[in-house]
Amino acid sequence: MATTKRNLWPESVKIDTLTPVVILRGQASELERLTKGVLRGEVTSQATGDGFLIHQLDVIAPAVGFYRHRIVEVKHPDAFVYPAQIIAPGILLGLTFGHGEAESQEALEKFIGIVFTSKQTISVIQSLIARSNELTFAPPPPPEPLESAK
Amino acid sequence: MSLGMASFVFWNLSGKPLHDHIARLAKTHEADFVLLAECASDPTQIEDTLNRANAGEFHFTGIRGMKTLVFTRLKKGSVVDKFDDQMGRVTIREVRFDPAPGIILVVVHLLDRRNLDAIGQAIHVTSLVRDLCRVEDELGHRRTILVGDLNMNPFDVGVFGAETLNAVSTRDIAQRHKRTFQGADCRFFYNPMWCFFGDRTSGPPGTFFHRSPNSTEHYWNILDQVLLRPTLMDNLVDLKILETDGTLPLVDTNGRPSVAEASDHLPLFFRLKL
Numbered sequence: 001m002a003t004t005k006r007n008l009w010p011e012s013v014k015i016d017t018l019t020p021v022v023i024l025r026g027q028a029s030e031l032e033r034l035t036k037g038v039l040r041g042e043v044t045s046q047a048t049g050d051g052f053l054i055h056q057l058d059v060i061a062p063a064v065g066f067y068r069h070r071i072v073e074v075k076h077p078d079a080f081v082y083p084a085q086i087i088a089p090g091i092l093l094g095l096t097f098g099h100g101e102a103e104s105q106e107a108l109e110k111f112i113g114i115v116f117t118s119k120q121t122i123s124v125i126q127s128l129i130a131r132s133n134e135l136t137f138a139p140p141p142p143p144e145p146l147e148s149a150k
Numbered sequence: 151m152s153l154g155m156a157s158f159v160f161w162n163l164s165g166k167p168l169h170d171h172i173a174r175l176a177k178t179h180e181a182d183f184v185l186l187a188e189c190a191s192d193p194t195q196i197e198d199t200l201n202r203a204n205a206g207e208f209h210f211t212g213i214r215g216m217k218t219l220v221f222t223r224l225k226k227g228s229v230v231d232k233f234d235d236q237m238g239r240v241t242i243r244e245v246r247f248d249p250a251p252g253i254i255l256v257v258v259h260l261l262d263r264r265n266l267d268a269i270g271q272a273i274h275v276t277s278l279v280r281d282l283c284r285v286e287d288e289l290g291h292r293r294t295i296l297v298g299d300l301n302m303n304p305f306d307v308g309v310f311g312a313e314t315l316n317a318v319s320t321r322d323i324a325q326r327h328k329r330t331f332q333g334a335d336c337r338f339f340y341n342p343m344w345c346f347f348g349d350r351t352s353g354p355p356g357t358f359f360h361r362s363p364n365s366t367e368h369y370w371n372i373l374d375q376v377l378l379r380p381t382l383m384d385n386l387v388d389l390k391i392l393e394t395d396g397t398l399p400l401v402d403t404n405g406r407p408s409v410a411e412a413s414d415h416l417p418l419f420f421r422l423k424l
Contacts, residue, residue: 044280046276046277046280048273048276049273049313050269050273054273054277056277064231065230065231065232065244066232066288067230067231067232067233068232068233068234068281069213069233069234069235070233070234070235070236071236072236073236087236088236089236089237089239090236090237120215120236123213123215124213127213
């Protein structure tokens with residue numbers, strides 16, 4: 001009788017799986033790196049009191065009076081971080097508008113990617129970069145007057 | 151802006167193009183701020199209508215495509231964005247009334263019971279409260295007004311609960327500025343809207359009328375509210391639920407919001423001494 005052990009576990013079982021809050025923090029740092037600090041990302045977390053945690057990813061524009069815009073929220077039970085609910089009003093996440101449920105890191109990253117590449121988020125990010133540049137951009141000095149011909 | 155006063159009109163338009171009503175409201179009440187929710191029109195159209203009606207030189211402030219819109223006739227740069235949530239259901243602005251002290255203006259259109267139960271609404275509000283407290287701490291003052299369609303009544307937990315808006319009905323309690331609940335300081339709001347319930351007051355008994363077969367139906371609701379931090383509550387000199395735009399009625403023959411002619415919500419007008 002054959003005794004070969006077969007792996008029945010799916011490929012999504014990996015030893016380097018991250019929690020939603022770590023994924024969001026990573027994306028916050030990525031935004032700062034990509035925009036060379038023009039924009040910052042910040043993740044805040046709060047307990048809902050009914051056994052859930054909510055993590056919120058905000059974009060902050062330091063040059064625009066530290067204006068803050070919320071991009072996405074992720075909610076999950078205290079103990080079991082997946083499935084995580086992703087909340088992004090107005091954005092189609094899979095089959096539903098505004099929210100989706102991610103059973104794994106991979107699914108969550110896919111949803112976050114959809115939010116980041118949505119028209120809504122791109123408009124906010126581009127607006128904030130443009131307004132920051134407008135406020136911090138130093139126009140080049142006027143050209144030196146031409147020396148009169150000798 | 152009238153000397154030492156600032157006037158505000160808030161209205162949930164129910165997605166209708168009520169431009170002329172808005173212009174008349176702004177003109178009649180000499181509004182310095184026109185705050186709108188459920189506005190399906192492009193802000194430029196509203197701006198044009200307001201400016202054509204000689205209601206003042208209004209401009210739109212903030213980000214397009216949001217759920218709440220802020221127009222003002224204060225000079226540009228007087229209204230500074232501090233926070234917006236994903237869809238602009240919550241927007242927090244710093245308003246500068248140079249030389250008078252500025253205020254923090256929070257305009258909201260919170261989720262309704264069709265999308266969220268009472269607990270969900272309350273949780274949503276705790277997040278708003280945290281965002282607001284952060285802005286108050288950053289700016290170093292609490293001269294804050296919160297106005298909008300809360301989609302909750304003053305007696306709902308998302309409005310009066312200590313960890314939510316903590317909005318109480320009397321100045322006497324609000325003047326304590328905060329209460330400690332479970333070891334945490336919870337800042338009070340004063341909610342003057344309580345005085346509009348019922349028919350023994352002047353004006354309509356609410357801002358929104360709803361009828362259903364539920365045994366707990368209130369019929370009249372005050373979903374549209376103005377809340378003030380204690381520091382500002384004595385600056386409120388006028389507050390009304392409006393039944394007309396100054397010329398035309400916004401209510402039907404039964405005194406209920408005229409859904410056919412206007413919105414299913416009635417507008418609010420208030421004036422603050424600066």
